[in-house]
Amino acid sequence: MLHDLLFRLHALTRRRDTENELDDELRFHLDRQTDKYVRSGMSEAEAARRVRQEFGGLDQVKDECREARGVSFIETLVQDLHYAVRTLLHSPAFTAWVVLTLALGIGANTAIFSVVNQVLLNPLPYPNPEELLAARPNDSLPNLEDMQRQTNSFSSSGGVNIAPMDFTGNGEPARVHAAHIDASLLVTLGAQPMLGRWISPDEDVKGGPRNVVLSFSFWRDFLGSDPYVLGRAIRLGDNGYTVIGVMPKDFTLPEHLADVFVSLWVAYPEGASDRDLHSMHTYWRLKPGVPLAQAQAEIAQMDHRLAEEFPDTEKERGTLLIPLHEWLVGDARPALLILFGAVGLVLLIACSNFAMLLMARGMARQRELMIRASLGARNGRLIRQRLTESTLLALLGGAGGLMAAKAGTTLLLALKPAELSRFGAIHMDTRVFMFVFAISLLTGLLFGLLPAWSASHGELAEALRQNSRTTATGVSRSLLRSFLVTGELALALILLAGSGLLIKGFLRLRSVDPGFNPANVITMYLQLPGTRYLQIPLQTNFRRELLARINAFPGVEAAMITDLPLAGNYVDHRVVIDGQPPPAAGTEPEVQTLSVMGEYFGVMQIPIRGGRDFGAMDREDQPRVAIVNEAFVRQLLRGQNPIGTRIDWARSNEPHQWMTIVGVAGDVKHSGLNQAVDPAVYAPFSQNDEAWRKFMTLVIRTRVPVAALIEDVKKQIWSLDSQIPVSDIQSMDDLLAVSIAQERFNMLLLGSFAALAVALAGVGIYGMVAYRVHQRTHEIGVYMALGAQHRDVLRLVMKDGVKLGLLGIVLGLAGAIALTRVMVSVLFEVKPTDPPILIGVALLLAAVAMLACYIPARRALSIHPMTALRRE
Amino acid sequence: MPARSIDLPQGTLDLLILRTLSLEPLHGWAVSERIQQISSDVLCVQQGSLYPALHRLERRGWIKARWGTSENNRKAKFYELTKAGRRELEIEQDDWKKLTAAVSQILETS
Numbered sequence: 001m002l003h004d005l006l007f008r009l010h011a012l013t014r015r016r017d018t019e020n021e022l023d024d025e026l027r028f029h030l031d032r033q034t035d036k037y038v039r040s041g042m043s044e045a046e047a048a049r050r051v052r053q054e055f056g057g058l059d060q061v062k063d064e065c066r067e068a069r070g071v072s073f074i075e076t077l078v079q080d081l082h083y084a085v086r087t088l089l090h091s092p093a094f095t096a097w098v099v100l101t102l103a104l105g106i107g108a109n110t111a112i113f114s115v116v117n118q119v120l121l122n123p124l125p126y127p128n129p130e131e132l133l134a135a136r137p138n139d140s141l142p143n144l145e146d147m148q149r150q151t152n153s154f155s156s157s158g159g160v161n162i163a164p165m166d167f168t169g170n171g172e173p174a175r176v177h178a179a180h181i182d183a184s185l186l187v188t189l190g191a192q193p194m195l196g197r198w199i200s201p202d203e204d205v206k207g208g209p210r211n212v213v214l215s216f217s218f219w220r221d222f223l224g225s226d227p228y229v230l231g232r233a234i235r236l237g238d239n240g241y242t243v244i245g246v247m248p249k250d251f252t253l254p255e256h257l258a259d260v261f262v263s264l265w266v267a268y269p270e271g272a273s274d275r276d277l278h279s280m281h282t283y284w285r286l287k288p289g290v291p292l293a294q295a296q297a298e299i300a301q302m303d304h305r306l307a308e309e310f311p312d313t314e315k316e317r318g319t320l321l322i323p324l325h326e327w328l329v330g331d332a333r334p335a336l337l338i339l340f341g342a343v344g345l346v347l348l349i350a351c352s353n354f355a356m357l358l359m360a361r362g363m364a365r366q367r368e369l370m371i372r373a374s375l376g377a378r379n380g381r382l383i384r385q386r387l388t389e390s391t392l393l394a395l396l397g398g399a400g401g402l403m404a405a406k407a408g409t410t411l412l413l414a415l416k417p418a419e420l421s422r423f424g425a426i427h428m429d430t431r432v433f434m435f436v437f438a439i440s441l442l443t444g445l446l447f448g449l450l451p452a453w454s455a456s457h458g459e460l461a462e463a464l465r466q467n468s469r470t471t472a473t474g475v476s477r478s479l480l481r482s483f484l485v486t487g488e489l490a491l492a493l494i495l496l497a498g499s500g501l502l503i504k505g506f507l508r509l510r511s512v513d514p515g516f517n518p519a520n521v522i523t524m525y526l527q528l529p530g531t532r533y534l535q536i537p538l539q540t541n542f543r544r545e546l547l548a549r550i551n552a553f554p555g556v557e558a559a560m561i562t563d564l565p566l567a568g569n570y571v572d573h574r575v576v577i578d579g580q581p582p583p584a585a586g587t588e589p590e591v592q593t594l595s596v597m598g599e600y601f602g603v604m605q606i607p608i609r610g611g612r613d614f615g616a617m618d619r620e621d622q623p624r625v626a627i628v629n630e631a632f633v634r635q636l637l638r639g640q641n642p643i644g645t646r647i648d649w650a651r652s653n654e655p656h657q658w659m660t661i662v663g664v665a666g667d668v669k670h671s672g673l674n675q676a677v678d679p680a681v682y683a684p685f686s687q688n689d690e691a692w693r694k695f696m697t698l699v700i701r702t703r704v705p706v707a708a709l710i711e712d713v714k715k716q717i718w719s720l721d722s723q724i725p726v727s728d729i730q731s732m733d734d735l736l737a738v739s740i741a742q743e744r745f746n747m748l749l750l751g752s753f754a755a756l757a758v759a760l761a762g763v764g765i766y767g768m769v770a771y772r773v774h775q776r777t778h779e780i781g782v783y784m785a786l787g788a789q790h791r792d793v794l795r796l797v798m799k800d801g802v803k804l805g806l807l808g809i810v811l812g813l814a815g816a817i818a819l820t821r822v823m824v825s826v827l828f829e830v831k832p833t834d835p836p837i838l839i840g841v842a843l844l845l846a847a848v849a850m851l852a853c854y855i856p857a858r859r860a861l862s863i864h865p866m867t868a869l870r871r872e
Numbered sequence: 873m874p875a876r877s878i879d880l881p882q883g884t885l886d887l888l889i890l891r892t893l894s895l896e897p898l899h900g901w902a903v904s905e906r907i908q909q910i911s912s913d914v915l916c917v918q919q920g921s922l923y924p925a926l927h928r929l930e931r932r933g934w935i936k937a938r939w940g941t942s943e944n945n946r947k948a949k950f951y952e953l954t955k956a957g958r959r960e961l962e963i964e965q966d967d968w969k970k971l972t973a974a975v976s977q978i979l980e981t982s
Contacts, residue, residue: 021939025900025949026923028942032901033919035944056920064924069931 022065030055063381080388087389091361095393098357101763102397104756105350106439107404112343112749113435114409114428116336121431124325125250127190131155132324133284133295134254139319141182141264142275144282147302148184153295155287158185159280161264161271162256164695165236166529166725167222175527175725176218178236179258180267188285189254196230196245204263206272211263212241216249218259236260237267238529254324255281276313284321296321334825335746341822342498342753345491347439349760351447352484354397356764358390359451359481360771383449390448391441398440402428405436415745450480482804485768489808489849490815492754492761496841497816498823499754502747504837505828509743515668515677516565517605518732521699522706523564525728526717528694539694540620540686542720546698547598549716555703559603560685562595564697565670566739571693575681577636578646578658588650589636592670592678595693597685601627601665603701611643611663620686626659630667632679647681659683672739674828699732706731746826758845761808762852769801770856777863785865797857805849809842816841885917885925887968890953890961893935897952899942900926926951934960 030051037047055061066076088095123129139147144159158181165178183204192198193213203209212234214223223229233240241262252258264280265272271279286295303317362369369382405428533539543560550558563571574588583589600606601613609630618625626647633642646658659681667677685696702709714726737744773780780793788796820832830837892898892906903926904917929935934957942948953961 021949024947028899028946028948029901029904029919029923031946032944054919056918061920061923064921065927068924068927 018069022062026058026061076384077388080385081392083385084389084392088393094357094361095396098354098393099396099400101350101353101357101760102394102440102443103400103404104760105347106398106401106436106443107408108343108401108753108756109347109439110401110405110428110432110436111408111412112336112340114405114432115412116340117429117431117435118427119332119336120329122429124254124328125252128285128288129325130323131286131288132189132254133286133292133321134324134327135282135284135299136320136322136327137318138278139280139282140275140277141272141280143278143306143314144182144280146306147299150305151295151298151302153287153290153298155285156184156188157282157284158182158188159264159282160185160253160256160258161280162258163268164527164725165260165262165267166527166723167259168235168529168723173529173723173725174222175525175727176236176259177257178267179253179256179261180264180271181261182264182280185283188283190285191247191251193245194248196243198245199261199263204265206265206269208263208266210239210241210266211244212236213245213247213261214243215247215259215261216251219246236262238532254283254328275310283324292321292323334822335742338498338823338826339746339749339753342495342750345495346753346757346760347443349488349491349757349764351443352488353760353764353767354390354394354443355447355450356481356484356767358386358448360767362386362451363771386451387445387448391444394440394444394448395437397443398436401440402433402436405432412749415741415748481768482800485765485801485804486808486811488761488764489805489845490812492757493809493812493841493845494816494819495750495754495757496845497812497838498820499747499750500837500841501820501823501827501830501832501834502743502750504834505826505830506740506743506747508830509673509740509828512669512673514565514673514736515606515666516732518736520703520706521603521701521732522709523700523728523730523732523735524698524710524713524726526696526698526724526726528696529721529723529725532721532723533694534691536688536691537620539688539691543597543685543696546717546720549720550698550700550713551598553709553712556709557599557603557701559598559600559699559701560596560696561600561699562693562696563592563670564699564735565604565668566672566735573681574650575636575647576650576656577640578648578656579640580638589679591632591636592680593649594680594682595685595688595696596682600682600699603699604668606668607666609664609666611661613663614682614684618684618687622687624657624659624687625662625684627663627665627682628661629665629677629680629682631677632681633664635679657689659687673736674740674743743826743828758848761845762848765801765805765849766852766856768804769797769853770859772800773797773856773860780860780863781865781867784863790861793860794854794857797860798853801853801857802850805846805853809845809849812845813838813842884968885921886929887961887964888915888917889922889925889929890934890957890964893951893953894958894961897940897950899940899948899950901948903951929957933957 033051033054034044034047037050038044042050052058124132126132139159141159144157148154148157160182161180163178163180164175167174167176181199183199183201186192186198194216196213198213199211203211214229219225219229223232223234226232229243229246232243234243235241241260247261271277284295286292299319299321303314303319306314307317373382409428528539528542533542547558547560550556571593572590573593575591576582576588596614599613601608608627611627614625614627628642628647637645642661642664645661647661648656648658665682668680669675669677670680671678685693698713700709700713710729717724717726776797780796783796784793816838817833823832888907889903892903892910898906900922904919904922907915907917926935926937930937930951934954935951936954937949937951939947940950
């Protein structure tokens with residue numbers, strides 16, 4: 001074995017010497033043999049001829065010797081590569097065209113694979129991520145602590161609750177995302193601070209020290225990456241906190257961005273002890289070897305126990321453990337897999353074109369191949385030579401694809417919808433490079449083998465025999481070409497149908513009336529800071545004053561609301577309706593609750609369908625009023641006249657403080673355009689009895705350019721109170737666009753893949769017809785000389801293309817009906833077998849195919865009979 | 873040339889080369905001559921196939937080559953048996969004898 005290896009190496013490194021020695025050795029043999037025959041009386045010439053005959057092809061023997069020495073593989077490869085580079089450089093147009101085709105196909109695949117790799121394949125950035133689970137729904141800290149104590153399946157578990165906190169004392173007040181955590185969260189995730197330490201369990205108690213751990217970005221952006229930050233005091237809310245640690249740059253919570261980490265027990269003890277406050281996202285780490293089912297069973301038992309112990313609040317528990325990765329990928333998975341499948345079809349089409357180009361080239365080079373074959377080159381050797389060439393081409397295409405993908409991912413990033421954004425930047429790692437290399441190699445070998453194989457199969461012999469250029473169409477090759485063209489069209493139709501469905505769904509979605517007019521509306525989020533606005537009258541005064549000042553700007557109407565359509569995070573309350581038999585406590589219907597002030601319905605242009613809008617008379621000392629939406633009337637009032645009906649929040653102990661419904665507002669798609677409208681109750685801020693509603697969104701309709709206004713509005717806010725953070729400044733149009741970004745992303749991507757597919761398939765069928773025309777120049781010439789009309793000639797050359805095109809479209813329709821079914825989850829109000837779409841895309845593709853046939857066919861008309869005949 | 877010479881059965885060429893070289897180092901042409909002479913021209917070694925076989929044996933380490941001067945005073949490549957080659961020859965000879973004995977037994981008893 002070792003000898004073998006050394007021998008091969010030796011032979012390789014002394015390639016030229018070995019080659020000379022081989023020459024010398026064989027030459028010696030031939031000379032001796034010739035000598036022998038001459039001595040036995042033959043003439044020199046006769047002897048030489050005899051010897052050559054006996055010996056066989058000299059090149060072939062040399063080849064076999066090289067093979068026997070074991071150097072031939074690499075040596076031949078080098079030789080073939082030389083040859084391939086030379087021939088490719090010889091026909092730059094062909095080379096460029098092939099590389100471009102493959103670069104597009106491979107590039108699109110690589111771009112999507114980069115996303116799939118990042119989102120679906122890369123592990124979570126925590127150690128042993130397969131042990132991590134997320135629990136749904138959210139829970140309260142007392143429940144979490146009970147479950148931590150009474151379960152055995154988990155090595156650790158922790159919870160986090162994201163709450164806004166004001167960071168002041170550093171220029172503009174900033175609203176930062178504070179993670180209210182319990183100390184075991186970091187243990188569960190398996191992370192470590194980069195500087196300092198994490199909050200210890202004995203500090204994570206009521207009245208514990210006010211310590212804070214910073215995120216890397218907070219440390220960098222707000223504290224200038226201060227290396228001596230540990231022990232420094234910062235102001236969060238109305239309290240001073242001591243910095244005890246900084247997290248590393250790449251650390252993030254599984255689902256949230258957080259700027260600072262503080263103990264829930266320390267920052268918000270009322271919330272920490274409230275069993276009913278189910279707002280914590282909890283994460284669990286399985287003990288090694290414990291199956292998920294066992295853990296789930298234990299949690300179910302815990303749910304049962306808690307429900308028995310706390311029937312008031314914990315009756316409806318149903319905690320579900322989900323592997324964290326699965327939970328995070330959630331919605332993105334089906335869309336990504338569909339896109340990945342689609343882009344795979346694009347590659348198949350590109351590969352078919354590749355194969356057809358190689359075949360056409362093979363035909364053009366038939367003479368060269370014939371000569372080489374007659375010089376003793378074996379079939380296998382010729383195939384190998386052509387495979388080297390096709391693989392080289394495919395690898396070049398792969399390199400081009402990598403560049404295309406680089407540009408493509410930049411584009412994807414720009415389009416990146418919210419569902420994907422938590423996965424951070426999309427970058428190309430080794431796996432992506434391996435992927436590109438693998439598909440390029442496979443493409444080159446497989447699709448290079450098809451034409452190489454069909455060419456070596458009998459055709460050479462045939463060509464040799466006929467040695468004419470008129471009718472050398474091998475049957476197997478023509479069949480293969482037809483198959484490829486048909487397949488391309490079928491695949492293109494499937495992609496077209498898929499993207500047609502998505503476009504239709506998207507247009508439907510976009511034409512959904514959100515229930516308000518988003519044009520010229522700017523929104524911003526404010527939060528009244530800590531301890532200075534504890535009473536409702538103080539809050540009301542602030543709001544009223546702010547509205548008055550902003551309304552005084554020329555060209556401005558203003559309004560306020562706690563929650564904004566399409567912004568997410570609603571406050572839901574259970575509601576009771578006067579005059580209806582009260583449902584059992586805890587089963588009252590849930591509605592979205594929104595507090596408003598000012599001309600809210602006017603600014604948002606939400607129509608009032610009945611009754612009246614809020615007015616100046618609905619002040620804090622007046623009877624309590626409410627406006628409900630139409631969904632409320634439809635779903636909850638059972639035909640009762642809404643105006644005058646009294647409603648209240650479901651309260652467990654206090655007496656009812658009824659609100660009288662004075663108006664009905666049009667439905668607003670609060671949760672998203674593709675979501676159903678839930679019942680909603682609007683109430684005036686001034687009659688609010690919930691002092692914790694200190695957050696609000698300021699909604700301003702403008703008649704002047706919005707950007708100029710933002711700074712003035714901020715100044716007004718800060719002239720009232722310089723400690724109020726303002727954030728999330730965006731236009732309503734942007735909010736609307738963000739809410740359908742995922743759908744737009746899917747549509748644009750699949751749409752561009754379909755366009756690429758159609759273009760490639762068009763080129764494929766064009767190439768086939770053009771080739772036929774070229775091949776049959778002579779025949780057409782004769783035909784025309786015999787008096788054929790233009791129409792007849794067109795029919796002759798287009799016939800095959802059109803036939804194959806139609807066949808491909810029919811097959812594609814069948815394929816589309818079978819395949820678009822997987823798209824159900826990403827389609828909005830469109831059935832996967834939507835007849836107008838299917839018919840439409842079939843017609844479109846048919847038109848493209850006709851055009852692709854017609855253009856080269858027209859060239860047949862310009863053939864001059866005499867020239868064609870003379871070519872013979 | 874005899875009216876009819878027998879083509880070598882697959883795989884026997886290696887054995888013949890090893891056997892031929894076990895007597896003395898020879899160059900390629902001499903090997904083919906020797907095989908033809910000793911077999912009284914019954915066996916016909918396709919000359920083209922001799923060299924790949926020699927190179928294959930060399931790669932396996934059963935023979936080694938060195939350049940020397942031939943009987944007619946020209947530079948020629950001589951092959952000689954290595955130790956491993958000698959062992960291999962014994963094994964193959966043994967196998968061959970067993971094979972031919974078995975085959976002839978079958979032919980005679982039928």
